[in-house]
Amino acid sequence: MCRTVLEKFPAGGPRGSWPAEEFARARRDEGTPAEVVMDLDSDVFLVVVPQQATESAPQSLPLPLPQPQPRPRPQS
Known part of the structure; x- marks a missing residue:
């Protein structure tokens, strides 16, 4: 599946900072189906959307990505 990196x-x-999750939440609040995945090779979190949902975002880069892995949450 191809996705577009926002x-x-x-x-x-x-610790306790979740900027990728906050960015994705803001995009979802705007109606964009954004989700967070981790690129283990480059050690970064990517906010991605399905490729067909990004026709209005020409500055984004389409990249094939593996299926998202759940990100562990800190336990309180």
Whole structure:
């Protein structure tokens, strides 16, 4: 499945900070089906959308990505 990367976020953010999740949530609130996946090779979180949903975003880059892996949440 091909997806379009909207934004990249480094995996080494401050503890308790979820910038990729926050960005994806803002896109979902706008009606874009954004989700977060991790690119293990480059150690970054990617906010992606299905390729057909990005016709209005010409600046994004289509990249084939593996199926998303669940991201572990810190336990409180």
